[in-house]
Amino acid sequence: xxxxxxxxxxxxxxxxxxxxxxxxxxxxxxxxxxxxxxxxxxxxxxxxxxxxxxxxxxxxxxxxxxxxxxxxxxxxxxxxxxxxxxxxxxxxxxxxxxxxxxxxxxxxxxxxxxxxxxxxxxxxxxxxxxxxxxxxxxxxxxxxxxxxxxxxxxxxxxxxxxxxxxxxxxxxxxxxxxxxxxxxxxxxxxxxxxxxxxxxxxxxxxxxxxxxxxxxxxxxxxxxxxxxxxxxxxxxxxxxxxxxxxxxxxxxxxxxxxxxxxxxxxxxxxxxxxxxxxxxxxxxxxxxxxxxxxxxxxxxxxxxxxxxxxxxxxxxxxxxxxxxxxxxxxxxxxxxxxxxxxxxxxxxxxxxxxxxxxxxxxxxxxxxxxxxxxxxxxxxxxxxxxxxxxxxxxxxxxxxxxxxxxxxxxxxxxxxxxxxxxxxxxxxxxxxxxxxxxxxxxxxxxxxxxxxxxxxxxxxxxxxxxxxxxxxxxxxxxxxxxxxxxxxxxxxxxxxxxxxxxxxxxxxxxxxxxxxxxxx
RNA sequence: GGCGCCGUAGCCAAGUGGACUAAGGCAGCGGAUUGCAAAUCCGCCAUCCCGGGUUCGAAUCCCGGCGGCGCCUCCA
Numbered sequence: 001x002x003x004x005x006x007x008x009x010x011x012x013x014x015x016x017x018x019x020x021x022x023x024x025x026x027x028x029x030x031x032x033x034x035x036x037x038x039x040x041x042x043x044x045x046x047x048x049x050x051x052x053x054x055x056x057x058x059x060x061x062x063x064x065x066x067x068x069x070x071x072x073x074x075x076x077x078x079x080x081x082x083x084x085x086x087x088x089x090x091x092x093x094x095x096x097x098x099x100x101x102x103x104x105x106x107x108x109x110x111x112x113x114x115x116x117x118x119x120x121x122x123x124x125x126x127x128x129x130x131x132x133x134x135x136x137x138x139x140x141x142x143x144x145x146x147x148x149x150x151x152x153x154x155x156x157x158x159x160x161x162x163x164x165x166x167x168x169x170x171x172x173x174x175x176x177x178x179x180x181x182x183x184x185x186x187x188x189x190x191x192x193x194x195x196x197x198x199x200x201x202x203x204x205x206x207x208x209x210x211x212x213x214x215x216x217x218x219x220x221x222x223x224x225x226x227x228x229x230x231x232x233x234x235x236x237x238x239x240x241x242x243x244x245x246x247x248x249x250x251x252x253x254x255x256x257x258x259x260x261x262x263x264x265x266x267x268x269x270x271x272x273x274x275x276x277x278x279x280x281x282x283x284x285x286x287x288x289x290x291x292x293x294x295x296x297x298x299x300x301x302x303x304x305x306x307x308x309x310x311x312x313x314x315x316x317x318x319x320x321x322x323x324x325x326x327x328x329x330x331x332x333x334x335x336x337x338x339x340x341x342x343x344x345x346x347x348x349x350x351x352x353x354x355x356x357x358x359x360x361x362x363x364x365x366x367x368x369x370x371x372x373x374x375x376x377x378x379x380x381x382x383x384x385x386x387x388x389x390x391x392x393x394x395x396x397x398x399x400x401x402x403x404x405x406x407x408x409x410x411x412x413x414x415x416x417x418x419x420x421x422x423x424x425x426x427x428x429x430x431x432x433x434x435x436x437x438x439x440x441x442x443x444x445x446x447x448x449x450x451x452x453x454x455x456x457x458x459x460x461x462x463x464x465x466x467x468x469x470x471x472x473x474x475x476x477x478x479x480x481x482x483x484x485x486x487x488x489x490x491x492x493x494x495x496x497x498x499x500x501x502x503x504x505x506x507x508x509x510x511x512x513x514x515x516x517x518x519x520x
Numbered sequence: 521g522g523c524g525c526c527g528u529a530g531c532c533a534a535g536u537g538g539a540c541u542a543a544g545g546c547a548g549c550g551g552a553u554u555g556c557a558a559a560u561c562c563g564c565c566a567u568c569c570c571g572g573g574u575u576c577g578a579a580u581c582c583c584g585g586c587g588g589c590g591c592c593u594c595c596a
Contacts, residue, residue, distance in 0.1 A: 011524095028596085029596065030596075031595095031596065032594080032595080032596095037596095038596095040595080040596055041595095041596055042596085043596065044596050045596085069594095072594070073594070074594080074595090156523080156524090156591080156592090157523065157524075158522075158523055158524095158591095158592075159523095181594090182594090204594080205594045206594085225596095226596065227595080227596035228524095228525090228590070228591080228596090229590080229591070229595060229596070230595085230596070231524095231591075232523090232591065232592065233591095233592085233593095233594080234594075257596075258525090258590090259590075259595090259596075260596085261589080261590095322532095325532075325533070325545080326532085326533070326534095327533090327534080329525090330525095330526080330533095331525085331526080331589070331590075333532095337531085337532095338531085338532065338546095340546095341531080341532070341545080341546050341547085342532090342545085342546085344545090344546060344547090345532095345544095345545050345546060348545095348559095348560090351559065351560080352560095355559085355560085389543095393534080399534075399535095401533060401534055401544090402533090402534045402535075402543075402544085403534095404533090404534090404544075404545080405533080405534060405543055405544035405545075406543085406544080407544090408543095408544050408545060409543080409544065412544095412560095412561085415559095415560060415561070416560090416561060416562090418560080418561090419553095419560060419561045419562095420561085424559095424560080486555085489555075491555060491556070494555095494556095495555095495556070495557080498556095498557075498558090499557095502557095502558095507558060507559090508557085508558070509557090509558050509559055510554080510557080510558075510559095511558090511559075516559095
């Protein structure tokens, strides 16, 4: 089993090979930081973060880069609307973006280069392109001349003529060819500007990615990623200008993730819904309102909920798990219902990890997991097949959906193991073989979950009250009283206690001599 | 108009020529367990949008429909 990856450039799955053996450079096109991140901005980072984890697991030395576009027309316009400086807006939105990434578990990014920190590199590249006859200056602007690139269009599979067929030809175009695109844009009055050989201006959109990826990852990188929407024109142009400049293949593999289909969720879409209070009855109203608002695309849609709003309602791990439930190239539709279903499906994993601690006395989250195939935990044979199947799925173009399925099967197998050996029936600790088998299997579950970036920490809402000791003590009091009632066969009272707690969203579980509780 | 993608159970979703008499999850149903529950376990629950064709063999390939979607506008 070897890794195969779908390459947008060839439109086929190819065996994964790197430019330099053992090393992988990944460049993912990041956001233009002009407004708070929405969930669509998390899709790529989560996927490529997962890809990095998997490559590291396979022994590669991986360098993962996501760029920050902090100079652009949208930034200029937005800053003007808000009456702030472009730099201030960009700085604020970058912070928002990075916080969201950390929250959803994207922690493998090695560099977040900013466009404005690389003006020199971009100018140098533009200079080289002009010198090589691939670009020309025009009244303070610099354009890449598409006709000088023989294989322009090879990534998106379209010819220049096809491209122009459906395009409105803009007025006042003095470019040599309508498809020529800007490398450098002359600045207008009051706009941010950098000095250049062609006069004050700012870089075009595509050049930053070429300049920064080459600086950080070399002239040929291994994986260039981004949303499918970037395939044309952005990636096509990046490719054209990079290869025209260096003469080297720009990227070995082009990976494009499917797009979020509809504006998402959380009841915040409509406006002043409860952000804090619990009004479960309100769901239908919120959803109805939400459904009316999903028309159109997510990105660019002013109604799309921000990531922060989404995370206020749904646990970030749930969102991450949801995003990875589908093959990354497929479009994905997000709704409150879907995320809620995902949350339910995750409960079983948390229950199992709780059971592990109950049985063994140690936290499943403290188990030392393998970080590579070589250091993977040793498991008894009946569980080894799950690892193989999980890795097989991942080897097939990072099929996280299939891998997730295997995770569920592993969960059930471990529960069956516990059930068969009666490990959770009290006194299970005397079954040394059972404990050992269970421990290795749970370690495997956490190891494989870790590849997807989940099950790394206890979910706060799944156990206890999240730190309020008074609640803990009051609950213990109620449980003691109820246990007393049960021992006297006063089930009317014990059930009433349980029912009334259920009304408060608290579930009681009687197990052997122990009673536990949790919030739903 | 051009380029491309998709259509698998109530819902989500793997599988893309032969071990598919089609993973897995959610929901549902039956059983075990329980004082009753919860949790857990066991079992049940699809012939793959429609119609042709290729093939010994197709959910998987080809053609034609129907339906949904993306890009061609500096949206990840």
